Amino acid sequence: MDRGVLVFGAGFALAVAAGWLILPGVFYAKVEQPLAFSHEAHTQTGGMACEDCHGFRDDGSFAGIPTLEQCASCHAEAVGTTESERKFVEEYVKLGREPQWLVYSRQPDNAWFPHAPHVKAAGLPCESCHGDHGQSNSLRPLEVNRISGYSRDVMGRPSGPLGLRRAGGMRMDDCVRCHAGADLRHSCLDCHK
Amino acid sequence: MIRKNAEGKHARYGMLIDLDRCDGCGACMVACAVENNIPPGRPGANARTGLNWIKVHRIETGGRPAFLPIMCQQCEDETPCVEVCPQNAVELDPATGVVGQIPQRCLGCRYCVTACPYHARVFNWGDPEWPAGMEKTLNPLVSPRMRGVVEKCNFCHGRWHAAREKAAADGSTGNGPVNYVPACVEACPAGAMAFGDLNDPDSALTRAVAAGEAFRLLDLLQTGPKTFYKTAFAAVRKGVAGERDA
Numbered sequence: 001m002d003r004g005v006l007v008f009g010a011g012f013a014l015a016v017a018a019g020w021l022i023l024p025g026v027f028y029a030k031v032e033q034p035l036a037f038s039h040e041a042h043t044q045t046g047g048m049a050c051e052d053c054h055g056f057r058d059d060g061s062f063a064g065i066p067t068l069e070q071c072a073s074c075h076a077e078a079v080g081t082t083e084s085e086r087k088f089v090e091e092y093v094k095l096g097r098e099p100q101w102l103v104y105s106r107q108p109d110n111a112w113f114p115h116a117p118h119v120k121a122a123g124l125p126c127e128s129c130h131g132d133h134g135q136s137n138s139l140r141p142l143e144v145n146r147i148s149g150y151s152r153d154v155m156g157r158p159s160g161p162l163g164l165r166r167a168g169g170m171r172m173d174d175c176v177r178c179h180a181g182a183d184l185r186h187s188c189l190d191c192h193k
Numbered sequence: 194m195i196r197k198n199a200e201g202k203h204a205r206y207g208m209l210i211d212l213d214r215c216d217g218c219g220a221c222m223v224a225c226a227v228e229n230n231i232p233p234g235r236p237g238a239n240a241r242t243g244l245n246w247i248k249v250h251r252i253e254t255g256g257r258p259a260f261l262p263i264m265c266q267q268c269e270d271e272t273p274c275v276e277v278c279p280q281n282a283v284e285l286d287p288a289t290g291v292v293g294q295i296p297q298r299c300l301g302c303r304y305c306v307t308a309c310p311y312h313a314r315v316f317n318w319g320d321p322e323w324p325a326g327m328e329k330t331l332n333p334l335v336s337p338r339m340r341g342v343v344e345k346c347n348f349c350h351g352r353w354h355a356a357r358e359k360a361a362a363d364g365s366t367g368n369g370p371v372n373y374v375p376a377c378v379e380a381c382p383a384g385a386m387a388f389g390d391l392n393d394p395d396s397a398l399t400r401a402v403a404a405g406e407a408f409r410l411l412d413l414l415q416t417g418p419k420t421f422y423k424t425a426f427a428a429v430r431k432g433v434a435g436e437r438d439a
Contacts, residue, residue: 056362059359059362060358060359060361060362060363061358061362109336109337110296110297110336112334112354114354114357114358114361114367116358116359116361116362116367117357117358117361117366117367117368120361120362120364121361121364121365121366121367121368122366184368186286186287186288187284187285187286187287187288187293188284188293188295188298189284189286189291189293189295189347189350190286190288192295192297192336193334193335193336193350193351193354
């Protein structure tokens with residue numbers, strides 16, 4: 001084979017590999033969650049539904065990640081035998097210290113996303129935006145854009161294998177795709193504040 | 194492009210201000226600033242460089258002075274700011290009739306400020322800053338605007354969002370007209386301001402406007418504002434309406 005083709009091929013492969021593997025680390029800092037947590041243990045082994053922990057407040061707003069009080073209603077003492085649960089009970093529940101969970105789906109300040117119209121009125125399942133997060137066995141590190149501070153899940157390419165799209169999505173493109181399909185295209189200020 | 198509002202299907206929010214009740218106290222200006230995260234004026238800020246989405250002007254009419262609150266008039270027939278914006282940063286929402294400003298798109302050219310016949314648009318000359326501790330009073334429903342962009346009244350868009358969320362939680366779709374009240378209307382101690390849906394024939398606002406006493410500012414420009422005024426005094430009306438003598 002022509003040597004020039006080989007050199008070009010090697011250079012191309014090197015550039016692509018650098019783009020896939022090295023560049024994301026330049027843009028995004030990985031921050032670990034304070035505790036290991038398994039959604040799978042709760043939803044499959046424990047048989048719980050998403051809304052058992054992630055519910056609505058009385059005024060219709062979404063409460064998001066449960067408070068320590070909610071967790072402690074089951075975990076006042078360790079239910080299982082894992083190290084992370086022991087750590088959670090001893091270092092958080094007994095000391096009354098809220099874990100500082102990092103939120104993958106935290107939207108920029110100028111985006112307005114209410115759960116009620118999507119979940120209650122439109123009947124969308126959680127998975128349509130959050131993917132299979134509820135079945136995951138561990139919490140992946142939060143990828144934070146080094147400049148904007150936004151989560152990679154809401155701004156930027158979703159971090160699936162080889163940069164491919166995961167199911168669901170919480171970027172503006174994902175919102176627009178679904179809204180346009182449902183003929184809900186009004187104005188910017190529908191979703192921006 | 195201006196998109197006209199579909200009759201009946203969506204809301205057409207409007208306002209009626211009774212000039213005979215307004216005593217110029219300025220409570221609407223304060224309530225507006227608190228609601229919409231408008232920072233306190235910087236040292237040296239004046240009427241041109243300060244930020245106010247609603248301004249109460251004192252009008253000399255020869256006899257009794259009048260006070261005239263002016264905010265974005267929410268034009269819908271000819272919307273000068275929408276027409277001139279090179280960035281598509283201004284749009285007329287067909288679902289609400291509200292003229293929206295998208296600060297992230299605005300490049301700060303201030304063409305819209307010049308185009309607006311009501312002087313209802315303000316330019317953000319500095320970064321928004323609050324005295325230490327006061328940032329805790331910020332309204333989470335409204336995003337503060339950055340330096341170098343134009344901002345304006347949007348009929349308390351954050352309250353509209355909250356009302357939609359509440360409607361959806363209560364079993365509606367949250368996509369149709371919802372009932373809410375802007376901060377200035379709520380704060381007015383004289384009850385001089387009324388807010389409602391002009392597409393709803395039964396709303397108090399629609400009936401009051403249809404009663405014929407209401408007029409609009411600079412009507413001859415045919416911008417078609419959805420903010421109406423009324424007064425029983427001919428001199429006041431002559432002083433503020435910008436009408437030509439017949």
